[in-house]
Each structure stands twice: as C-alpha cells, then as structure tokens.
Amino acid sequence: MILSPIVESPSSSDIERHLNSNVTIETSTTESSNANINHVNIRFTIALAVPVESQLSTESPAPQSSTYNSGRVSETSKIQSYYRIEYSLIPGEPNIGFDIIVFRTAAKIYPDNQDSRIVLTWEDENENVWIVWNQIHKLDLSRERLLALLSHKILVKIWDGKEYCTVRTKLDKPRIGRVLNSLTSNTDEENSPKNIVQSIAQNYADKWVARPMLYKLRRKLPINIPSPSPFLQKKIDQTENARISTPLLSNVLQEKPIESLSGENNVLIDDPISNSTENQYSSLFKLTPDENEKKVEENVKRKKGTRIHRQYDEKKEKGAAQINIPSNLIFAGFKIITCRLSDDSVLPRSIYDCFVNIKIEDHQLMNEKLANEFNPLSITICHVENMPSTPVSYSELQQRCEPVYCCYQLFDQPIHQTSKKLQARNIYWNDLNLYLINLINENLMSAFRNSPILNIEIHDRDERENSRRCIGSVFGTENTDEVIGRVSGKTNLLKSKKNLEWHPHGCVKLDLSELWLGQTSLEFYIPVVPCHAPEFSSGRITNTKRTLSNENMRIQQGDFLSSGTQMKILVKLAKSLVPPIKHQLVDNRQVPITNISPFTRIVFVFSYDNTKFLISLETCIRTINAKALGFDKHPAHIQVAALSTYKLTEAQQTNDNLNIITGFHLFDDEQHLFILEGRKEEVIDVLYKQLPKPQGKNVEILYDSSVHFNERLYIKLGVDLTHIKLYRADELNLCT
Structure with a gap:
C-alpha cells in the first residue's frame, strides 16, 4: 500500500476522540531505565468488515437461557464466523494476535495471553458487520530499534475460519445475552462503533487516497462521498481503474478461500456471482463452523502433497489477507496513519474490508531530539498528468508494455521504484521514500551540495518479452548490420543485440538546491521530457557512435512535450540544512573550508x-x-x-x-x-x-x-x- 504524506488537518481531533473512547487493552515491551530511550504509546485500531450474506453458520451450539426472551437470545447467540488477526509492530518482537468470534450484533475478542472482551458491532447499509478493536502498546524505543523500524513493515494478517484460532477460542462456548444489554445501555452514540468506523474512513478519504481515485474504488467506503465537481469529474474520466492483474502490485495476498482449497471449483471474490452459481454451492454455506473445519481437514489430509495442500499451507502461513504498513511514515512526521486493504486484491467472501489506524499518543515518535539526530528527508511522487497517447494509444500500451512506474537513486542508496500502474492520461502513486540525512556519508553530502539534481525516470513503454515481434527489414537499416561482417561466432552478435535492450521513457530533473538555502518544504510541478537514446559502438575501427533513432526502436518514444506532461513531487525535510546564524563577522576574515571535499x-x-x-x-x-x-x-x-x-x-x-x-x-x-x-x-x-x-x-x-x-x-x-x-x-x- 502506497500512502501519501498529507499534512494533518484540524479535523483529526474527531478521530482521536473516537479512538480514545473505545474499549482498549494495554501491552508493553521490555522495560528499560535508559534515559536515552523514548517512552511512547501507540494505539492500534483495527476495523474489520464481514459481509452478512457470507457468514457460514446458521445454528448456534450455545444453550438458551430462560431469563431472556427466547427469540432475543437465539438471535444474539448465533455464532456467525471466526477470525484470527496477527500483526508485527516492532522488529524482533513476537507477533501480537487475537481471535474474533462474530455474532449478529456483537463480537467477542480473545487477545493472546489476556482476558477476552465483548464489543458491539455495527451493520452498515450494505449489510456489512464492522468489528472495532483498540489496543495500546507501551513501547520503549532505543535509537537502534528506531533504525530497525525504518526498514520494517508492519504486517497485519487476517485468517477466516475456526481452524486458525487458538485452542481457547475453539473450546469456548460464549454467551453474550447478559453482557449485550449492559453494553448497549452504557455506550453513547458518539463512542459507538459506527462513529469510530466512519471517522477512520473519513480520515482515509481525506488524507490517504488521491481525490480522483476515491471515486474509482471497487469497495465503497462506509461514508457518504459528495458528488464530484465538473473539473474533478474530468480528471476521474481521465484516470484508469486502479486494479492491475499483477501479483507483485497487490499488498493483500490474493488467496483462494477455504471453499476453493477444499476441492470445490467455486472461487469466491468480490465480483458479482450469478444466481446459478450461488444455488449450486448454497449447501456449502449451510454447514456449521465445526463441520466446515472437519470438511477442510479431511480434504487436506486426503490430498496431502497436492497443489491444494500447498495452497492451504501457504494460506495458513500468510493469511487470507494482508495489509502492509510502511513504518517509515512515522519518521516522516505522521501522528495518525490509516491503511486499508488494497482495492485491487481478491479477497475471500467472508472478508469484505479492513482498516488499520495507528496513532502515536504520548509523543511523536520522531521528537525534536531524534529529528535533529536523523533529519529525515522525504520525497513523494504524487501523480503525473497528461501522459502521452501518441504515437501509441493507451490501450495498445497496456497490451504491449509493462505498467507505468517511476525510479530514481539518491546518494548511495539502492534504486527506489514505485508501484506499477496501468497506462492512462493521469496516474496517481503517492509514493513516499525516506532518507536519513544525518546518517549519509559526509563526502556524499558534499557531492550532493555541489550537484543537487535528482533524476527521475518514468517508464511507460517497457515492452513485454512476449509482445516483441520479429519484423523483417532491409539490410542496412538496422544498427547491427554494420558489424555483421566482423562478427566472430554467435557470442558477439548476441552482445550487439543486447545493446538494444533499452526502452524509451520520460525524464524529470528535480533541482533540490533550495534545500541548501534553508528551505524545508518544497512542492514541484515539473514538465516531463523525453529521454536521450543511448549510444553504442558501431564496430568500425574509427570507433564512431550511432544513436538509436525512432526507426530502430521497437516502440516509439512518447510525445511528452506536445502532451504537456507534468509530475507533482513533494520534498520535506525535518530540519534545515543551513544552521542558524548566531553572530556575524565584523571584519573581512574568510571562513576556512572544510577538509571533507578538498x-x-x-x-x-x-x-x-x-x-x-x-x-x-x-x-x-x-x-x-x-x-x-x-x-x-x-x-x-x-x-x-x-x-x-x-x-x-x-x-x-x-x-x-x-x-x-x-x-x-x-x-x-x-x-x-x-x-x-x-x-x-x-x-x-x-x-x-x-x-x-x-x-x-x-x-x-x-x-x-x-x-x-x-x-x-x-x-x-x-x-x-x-x-x-x-x-x-x-x-x-x-x-x-
């Protein structure tokens, strides 16, 4: 999931008030008395949506109590489904997990090594049941742990099914009738699950998704979104749908549900399913969770070693769905981080949606002392507008080429590459990459000061291997024709063809010299220009060079200049690179130069x-x-x-x-x-x-x-x- 660093608005106080009021439990890591360690509280909020129509159980094993109305007890005591959620908050620490038993109007939470709790649920207008759970983690983060946290991804895994829960959850026969009445009477409307879910969803819509993409979501948010203006509607029409059928792009694992793994042919996804298909497998959903678990285990045992068994083991290890949360957003200065299941994922029918909200309560994890020590530099590629559709159309580019991505390299760090998006007129990434300036080598910083130019490449025409066609040509028109008379064996000819493994792309030159003038926040709208074709040796004794022309390219260069292609980039620095001037020299003495760059x-x-x-x-x-x-x-x-x-x-x-x-x-x-x-x-x-x-x-x-x-x-x-x-x-x- 790629997130956009948008500055927090005053409305964030609403979500903070809702989150603080919900039922929570507290956990802490290893205590330390070191004064250099920051003590912070991180509130983890998970909102899981379960479609009512996909709940597997229709009968409850729980007995009815005579002190309550039999209809009321029967309705509230029905176990709808089981879930297991785990996440890793700090590198090196064990995973934090809990089980969920979902009822019609409530849910029971079983945190690992803690007492169980019962919480109210909320059913939205689309018949999705939302379960909200808060957990506060008291963390003692040293400098070394913060550095490990920078490259750590907080991974949230979700399993659907009783077989993935702990033994305590499986053996428990919960009765929620008495507790439900007290919860309903003691919970006001402001602190209800509905308000909490809608506050998280509103925060996600305002700060973590591009505005045009908000209207392209396949899974609608549980809030009312106003109709777009004519100007915004034009941008929406010029934006391609976010879904890409590429496994590398999905942050959520595209796993088959238990029904498919157990040998059935029905693949349950979010797409509409015909009535005939539903009738064909309707008997499967009438099984109780115990019967489903037994059926799955029997099928897996019977087919051990087969492909279905391997898929079952993979799901058991990775979960039915995942949410990857890049923890470097904490270094970028965010106090509240909201993530959601990727919209281009294929989910089991028993999971509709999930939000994860992370809030740093006591202090900002990157406080003033750590900001002075690390000085994080964030570079965010927001979007690109007016991508060229000439001389090759978008539809043809989608068929012949890989999806569009950007890449760049700064200092001695590895090349950073954004996620891939389908070719369209407007493409949105909101890709954030972070560098800790104070940890960069001084020689590299000196070279960056002398040449503060960042070259960004946007690749929209990287041809697929299977789309390349051998087209006949007249001898003398190809670049390799000049050296064919001097080729000794097949190796040299293949090497000459390897020089042609180059794809036309666009270039952006980002001038960061203002950072050395004291600026800490920069916003760029930069035109995209076509790149220069590479040169290679023609093989003559004179060692002359030839440049690839449009006739020699397998796909023509995009006309970025005529299309008016522009890219929006945000650059933020925690602390100015120019130290504050405490006094001025009153004479003409020259400040001696440093020995770093002699x-x-x-x-x-x-x-x-x-x-x-x-x-x-x-x-x-x-x-x-x-x-x-x-x-x-x-x-x-x-x-x-x-x-x-x-x-x-x-x-x-x-x-x-x-x-x-x-x-x-x-x-x-x-x-x-x-x-x-x-x-x-x-x-x-x-x-x-x-x-x-x-x-x-x-x-x-x-x-x-x-x-x-x-x-x-x-x-x-x-x-x-x-x-x-x-x-x-x-x-x-x-x-x-």
Missing part, C-alpha cells in the same frame, strides 16, 4: 598561437608535480623525463593529501583547452597565483573557488597530462 577544478581556454602562456602553464604544472613527488631538486629536463614515465601506485591514487595536478589537454589548430584538478589551497590556488596575468582577451579562465569535490576524476591519467590532438576544429568548439 579538491577543485580549473579550466584554461586560450588561442593556439599563444605559446607564451602555454609554456608558462606547462612549466607551473611540472614544477608542482615534481615537488609533490620529490623531483624538484633535479634539472628541468630530468623532471620532464621522470614525470613522463612515472606511474602512480594504488596508494598514491587513493591518497587525498598528495599535492599533484591531474587532468588532460585538448587542442586543435585554433585553441588549447586545459582541464585540471587538485587540492584547492595547496595546488590550484598556487597554480593560479604563479601563472602570469594573461595579456589581451585571448585567455579564458573558468574557476569557482566555492565549488569543491570529494574525489579526483582524472587520477588514472597520471601526473603527465594526457595531450589529445583534434583534427576537426568544430569538435573542440563542441566540447567548450
């Missing part, structure tokens, strides 16, 4: 006939390198000979304190171009001061002393500059 670069461009400046520049470079390597006591001709044959060792190449100049020299018949690098204060500043001041305007020096780099780029070229002669004057003009 290198800088300088560029010299001058005319070809300026031999005086050329000799001076080469002399200064030779002198600095000879001194750094211990050749400065020898004559000039010996220094030149020694530097031309000197090879840097691996230790010298990785030594950041070695005061040498590396780089290369490009020249043609019109001008010279020197690109040099080295330590700023010890090398580049010395070179800049030693050079004679250029006469006239035929010398151009490009140097920014405020830009630093954490590594050398040209150290492999050695201390003797590489000289490259260009025979076409326009090649050097292109470089400059």
Whole structure:
C-alpha cells in the first residue's frame, strides 16, 4: 500500500476522540531505565468488515437461557464466523494476535495471553458487520530499534475460519445475552462503533487516497462521498481503474478461500456471482463452523502433497489477507496513519474490508531530539498528468508494455521504484521514500551540495518479452548490420543485440538546491521530457557512435512535450540544512573550508598561437608535480623525463593529501583547452597565483573557488597530462 504524506488537518481531533473512547487493552515491551530511550504509546485500531450474506453458520451450539426472551437470545447467540488477526509492530518482537468470534450484533475478542472482551458491532447499509478493536502498546524505543523500524513493515494478517484460532477460542462456548444489554445501555452514540468506523474512513478519504481515485474504488467506503465537481469529474474520466492483474502490485495476498482449497471449483471474490452459481454451492454455506473445519481437514489430509495442500499451507502461513504498513511514515512526521486493504486484491467472501489506524499518543515518535539526530528527508511522487497517447494509444500500451512506474537513486542508496500502474492520461502513486540525512556519508553530502539534481525516470513503454515481434527489414537499416561482417561466432552478435535492450521513457530533473538555502518544504510541478537514446559502438575501427533513432526502436518514444506532461513531487525535510546564524563577522576574515571535499577544478581556454602562456602553464604544472613527488631538486629536463614515465601506485591514487595536478589537454589548430584538478589551497590556488596575468582577451579562465569535490576524476591519467590532438576544429568548439 502506497500512502501519501498529507499534512494533518484540524479535523483529526474527531478521530482521536473516537479512538480514545473505545474499549482498549494495554501491552508493553521490555522495560528499560535508559534515559536515552523514548517512552511512547501507540494505539492500534483495527476495523474489520464481514459481509452478512457470507457468514457460514446458521445454528448456534450455545444453550438458551430462560431469563431472556427466547427469540432475543437465539438471535444474539448465533455464532456467525471466526477470525484470527496477527500483526508485527516492532522488529524482533513476537507477533501480537487475537481471535474474533462474530455474532449478529456483537463480537467477542480473545487477545493472546489476556482476558477476552465483548464489543458491539455495527451493520452498515450494505449489510456489512464492522468489528472495532483498540489496543495500546507501551513501547520503549532505543535509537537502534528506531533504525530497525525504518526498514520494517508492519504486517497485519487476517485468517477466516475456526481452524486458525487458538485452542481457547475453539473450546469456548460464549454467551453474550447478559453482557449485550449492559453494553448497549452504557455506550453513547458518539463512542459507538459506527462513529469510530466512519471517522477512520473519513480520515482515509481525506488524507490517504488521491481525490480522483476515491471515486474509482471497487469497495465503497462506509461514508457518504459528495458528488464530484465538473473539473474533478474530468480528471476521474481521465484516470484508469486502479486494479492491475499483477501479483507483485497487490499488498493483500490474493488467496483462494477455504471453499476453493477444499476441492470445490467455486472461487469466491468480490465480483458479482450469478444466481446459478450461488444455488449450486448454497449447501456449502449451510454447514456449521465445526463441520466446515472437519470438511477442510479431511480434504487436506486426503490430498496431502497436492497443489491444494500447498495452497492451504501457504494460506495458513500468510493469511487470507494482508495489509502492509510502511513504518517509515512515522519518521516522516505522521501522528495518525490509516491503511486499508488494497482495492485491487481478491479477497475471500467472508472478508469484505479492513482498516488499520495507528496513532502515536504520548509523543511523536520522531521528537525534536531524534529529528535533529536523523533529519529525515522525504520525497513523494504524487501523480503525473497528461501522459502521452501518441504515437501509441493507451490501450495498445497496456497490451504491449509493462505498467507505468517511476525510479530514481539518491546518494548511495539502492534504486527506489514505485508501484506499477496501468497506462492512462493521469496516474496517481503517492509514493513516499525516506532518507536519513544525518546518517549519509559526509563526502556524499558534499557531492550532493555541489550537484543537487535528482533524476527521475518514468517508464511507460517497457515492452513485454512476449509482445516483441520479429519484423523483417532491409539490410542496412538496422544498427547491427554494420558489424555483421566482423562478427566472430554467435557470442558477439548476441552482445550487439543486447545493446538494444533499452526502452524509451520520460525524464524529470528535480533541482533540490533550495534545500541548501534553508528551505524545508518544497512542492514541484515539473514538465516531463523525453529521454536521450543511448549510444553504442558501431564496430568500425574509427570507433564512431550511432544513436538509436525512432526507426530502430521497437516502440516509439512518447510525445511528452506536445502532451504537456507534468509530475507533482513533494520534498520535506525535518530540519534545515543551513544552521542558524548566531553572530556575524565584523571584519573581512574568510571562513576556512572544510577538509571533507578538498579538491577543485580549473579550466584554461586560450588561442593556439599563444605559446607564451602555454609554456608558462606547462612549466607551473611540472614544477608542482615534481615537488609533490620529490623531483624538484633535479634539472628541468630530468623532471620532464621522470614525470613522463612515472606511474602512480594504488596508494598514491587513493591518497587525498598528495599535492599533484591531474587532468588532460585538448587542442586543435585554433585553441588549447586545459582541464585540471587538485587540492584547492595547496595546488590550484598556487597554480593560479604563479601563472602570469594573461595579456589581451585571448585567455579564458573558468574557476569557482566555492565549488569543491570529494574525489579526483582524472587520477588514472597520471601526473603527465594526457595531450589529445583534434583534427576537426568544430569538435573542440563542441566540447567548450
């Protein structure tokens, strides 16, 4: 489930009031007296919806009491269904679970290692029974546990059936007649299950789902949603349905129900079922839970080792449905997190819907101290609008290509990829990814400060393997035709074809330089531009390059510019990267630079006939390198000979304190171009001061002393500059 980081509105107090008033139990983790550990309370609220029409039992094993009206006792004592719910809150801690026995107007909860409770239920207008349960967890979270929590997913598993419950639940014969009357009289309307469920659903609709997608939901929310405006209706019409038949995209396990696992052919899902199918299997639902359990166990035992048995074991391990809650949302600053069963999942008929609400009560888990220590940076890809439908339509793209996704990489972290969505004009992700800035390597942060550009790729035309067709072409029109005469065996030909494993996509360049100006919240609407086709060697001796053209592509590039494609991105930072200024310098003293990024670069461009400046520049470079390597006591001709044959060792190449100049020299018949690098204060500043001041305007020096780099780029070229002669004057003009 991908969630959107929307700022909390004042209406969140309603849901807090409802959640606090419900019946709860408390659990705590291992106590600790360490003062550096945060003590927080997390309230877990689960709202499970059970369709009345799919409840399996019609008879109750519980005896009737003579003190109550027989009709009333019979109605309230009927056991409708059994459920088991487990979730993992903290990595390394055991799962927290409880069983549920559902009646018509109430439910009995059996928490593990705790006393059972009876709660009221609510039946909505669609004949779904909602069971609400609160549980408060007192957690002592150390810094190490918080770091483990960052990559942890809170997984909620749901099982339907008595066979998945504990022995205590199976053997219990609950009577709820007496308790039900007291619960009904002591519960006011404000704290009723109806208000709690509707408050959670309203919070989910307002903050955790895109507005156009709210009207595309297959399972309707238990609240009244106003009719869309004409502008919103246009966006709804331009948005594809969220459901995708891809197992990797579903956060909820698409499992077959018990009926299907027990050898029957009926697959019960949320889609409408014909009357004939219902009549054919109506006898199955008339069995009691005990009979259903016995039937399932007998069938599984009889078919042990078969595919059905493996499916049964898989469901027993993973549950009939799952909800994945990314816990990094807590680091992103959310106090209340609401998740729901994925709308594109296939659920058993005995489960209609489920909400999970997590609220940090006492303190924000990421308080001011931890925010200063970690400084989380969140990047949220909200949506993209006006995706191109030319030259290939959306329907054809859905048939030939993989669903649309975005990917990017920041710092040294793995490549982050969003979920996949079907091709449409407007696509909504609300994908949040988190980085802890204070834990990033200082060299990487320095490089990010010098080049704060984030490249995001949007892939909408990644062709499927089975959709690729071999199309005949005239010899000489394909990219590999040039090398076919020089192919030695099949291996080289296959390697040349592998170069074509490239798909056209869109690109977004996100400029995050404002973060270094003190900003902590940025919102972008950036145009999407087509990517550049890659270049590959044609195989000629001249090593020329050819670029893939539209004729060589198996599917044509999308026309992002004409379509006006735009992407919305949100960037939030917990703490400013610029420290507050406590005092100002009253004199002209310069602040010394840090040693984190000691290198800088300088560029010299001058005319070809300026031999005086050329000799001076080469002399200064030779002198600095000879001194750094211990050749400065020898004559000039010996220094030149020694530097031309000197090879840097691996230790010298990785030594950041070695005061040498590396780089290369490009020249043609019109001008010279020197690109040099080295330590700023010890090398580049010395070179800049030693050079004679250029006469006239035929010398151009490009140097920014405020830009630093954490590594050398040209150290492999050695201390003797590489000289490259260009025979076409326009090649050097292109470089400059």
